[in-house]
Amino acid sequence: MKIPISITSVASVSALGSKPDEVWKNYLSPKHFLRKHDFNGNKSFAAFLPDFLKEELEGLRDEDPNYKNIDNSVLYAIQASRQAIKMAGWENGENIGINIGSSRGATALFEKYHQGFLNQGKAETLASPATTLGNISSWVAQDLQSTGPEISHSVTCSTGLHGVLNGVAWLTTGMADKFLAGGSEASLTPFTMAQVKAMKINAREDLDYPCQALNLQKGQNSMVLGEGAAIVCMEAGEKNNALALINGIGYATEKLEHPVSISANGTAFQKSMKMALGTMAASEVDAVVMHAPGTIKGDLSEFNAIKAVFGELLPAMTTNKWKLGHTYGASGVLSLELAIMMLQYQKFIPVPFISEVREPIELRNIMVNAVGFGGNAVSVLIGLPK
Template identity: 55%
Template sequence: MQHPISITSIGSISPLGNTSEAVWKCYQTDAHCFTEKDGVLVAKLPLRLQEDIDLLRQSNLKYKALDNSVLYALFASRQAIENAGWSLNDNFGINIGSSRGATALFESYHKAFLQNKKAETLSSPTTTLGNISSWVAHDLQTKGPEISHSITCSTALHAMLNGIAWINSGMCDKFLVGGSEAPLTAFTVAQMQALKIYARTRTDTSSKTHLEQSQEVLKGLDCAQPDYIKNFPCQALKLNKTENTMILGEGAAMACLESGISQNALVKIIGIGYATEILEHNASLSTDAICFQRSMAMALDGFKSDLVDIIITHTPGTIKGDQAEINAIETIFCNKRPVLTTNKWKIGHSLGASGLLNIEMAVLMLQHQKFISVPYLDHEAPKQIRYILVNAVGFGGNAVSILLSK
């Protein structure tokens, strides 16, 4: 890092809610947000937020043709710049990405094409990956640069890297960065199932008691109310699991970045790391996650690793993926491993948006000075939370690590 960068605001929409208060309250529960859709487990937005997205769609004639991945980004971006106090027509930059992009809309257009042998007029401009950042720029009326990309599940943190690079270059002093994902379609789930990494659905009657308890806990909160709950169907970070347990979630999260140490900073970014490794398999890391070793080492360059209090892991709930990241952490931190945590047991894997939702989790822990644990794991919570490392990686072996401090 040439200079520290401030995160002055976070805006998000997810199964946890859409305000920092709601998200924090939901993190204080041991209930997850999974529900069954078409026979599979997913993490959907709460009904109230689905209605808010429908209202956004109806608010502008141009927005009626947009995919949810774009609307989620619009919703979270408006919230982020309002919280940061940025003005419309400002020259801040925008970099928002997505792993899958306009999934539902693309599938709908393709289905119509197979039936009619003719593409609809807006089928191309409304399904490109550049569609998200360009619509956010249009909605916010910014005159700054706008960038889009897809770097699979590390997309949002790569957006953060880009924003930092632009700011440190002196080409821009503010950047809105993040990721958006609306992947809860039958075809997208089927792709994950084809990789043999998706959690199996079990609707046994033994879940009833846990359902009643969880619904009572979630009562009055913004986080999604599950139709039923099996005890923690996503076993992210649990290393003795015997099957893969990844579950897809949806949402978007944005961060406002500003140069230097801003007076209204939520946290500051003091280290960044990135790496790519040669693939051993099309969909998995090497056994020791070489890319994570390199990204974490880069983020920690010149920083004492034993000062890191918490690592928010990428760990999607797969046997090999989770273990590989732990192996990398053990290599870098040796016998002084920080406390590990994740939110995927609760909200699933939102692919390109997941890294920024992890950043939001880190910001909340630093602000509240309270550790968010994984209920089925034994943790020794740190007495003080000063430094948190956030990891993300995606298909293609591309890892990012971001070091945050108060």
Template identity: 45%
Template structure:
């Protein structure tokens, strides 16, 4: 069995991370006493920010005049990126000593709220403000994170590949760091899709949960009916590459991005996927290959599993193709914070970090195949993501 603790080459590590979701600013609670979902004005359950996190976002919006015009998606990314930068200790360094910092942020929809606002105005009077275009482009997200991080000259890259967008951003950051094209990266995903139009789109697909907000309406692995529920949030990671000698000299455990794999399949429906999850299989195999690990080395999998019966079943079929009948522990945070589209992969990775650091997670209060406890230490976790169009991504997280 390969042991990542004895790594002999450079590794990309997570120096710090930040997040915001229906759990507030926390990575994950040990015990959950009540549903984190609320009822939207349209009558459907959603995973919106709690009051304390909402106040933090409002304070950020009013902290600078330029921030008041930004879409909520951008503000969530700014908040998570600031947490990550602070946790990494980058803010305490003198400007003259700061290495090259680049930014890579994924989002499925981008500036959803502002785009809809501008469109309403256009329908009313046939015109839009001058700022409408720059405030609603996808690149608007990463460029504002880079600006706020004090890296106006570093790369600012935005990615959109539906619900795997955050891992596309993370994979790009990993490649740039390994190629020496940047010294540090802020990478992650963000989404604020709780608007009337976006919720109507999800309901039109026929996958939205019929359960009330108080009844834990998002239920990965629970079978029928479909229990997809939209949430909002962001997670950003502060990444650096260390040589083997630098990694060995660290006194504290390191969280390592050991592999990022991608999978693609041609399918008849852009909202569907193959029954055996071929794109999941490809992504997981590539992540394992990059890390020089085998399926037997994996202790747990954080599922993409959004609560749709077909999607949940396809991912589990893919897991059986990779691992056989004895699967690793199956974990999920979507029953706590919903499906956050382009932010979901990043929030799942943040949850995986939390599990490795604390060795605990809350148990789902409904029948499901999600694990409740571990019988051995969890050191290596695969994190899956998938999106419309036949794309999937897997990240292999390991403790060094």
């Protein structure tokens, strides 16, 4: 890293709730938030936001008439962004760079407008502006009255961490002093669930833990979808209120055999983790928050990559998808939030059904991974402020 990059706050909206104390309390518990739901006759495991939080978020729609026509992916991002800048001590109206992406974007709203088109043969007036991917960052900028650049993007499941990479680039080059980055996803619709089922990667067994992420002995895929948003506030330099420092970033893309393939040895992950490490010794990394979606090939590929990079003395490994589901574009920053909290509280959060993981005595540096369709991988290395 050319200059230190401080993470001065992190905020989220997920099945775990939205208040930091509440989120951490739920991480300390071995219970998960995955339940079977009926999606137009198709029963599938999913992790929705809790009802009390849904009601709270719906209240935002009453603040501004324009908010009544925004997708939940935008609503989640607005809520998490408000929390993040408040905790960082930023003010509305500042020149803040914003890069909040989504794998799917305005999923439910797009499907609603498309169904209306099929039924009536014409589109509603707001169908186009309300379903563009740029809605997320642009509405967050409007809500915060920010005057800086606003960027929305999709890099499938690594979208959120790609937003962090972009933030680092803007801050390092001096093009921004403050940057808001993250991902938001609200894609728990019957059509999305049918797509996952068609790929045969969804959890189908009624186990105590339906998503068997990081269980390398599982006999079938066990991915479960969730929804939510996660946002970090980043600033150039080492700030007094820094929760963590970004000590390294890495990225890579590998050649695909087919649209959803991943190499057995996690080639892209190996490259991204090595880039993030830079000159730091691999032995200095105490833990890795893995992407680990709960699929057989996906989990094993990333594990093999970690073995290749770290050698015999493996860091402690964990993931949060067994608890809150795979939130697509928001997942990487939700993993980053877990890593930041583990550093803050000096407490490693294990996967409860994995017994052979070595828990670290001290947490100083944690690697966070994400990968998505398209063969792209991202790794972000964070550490305690000095």
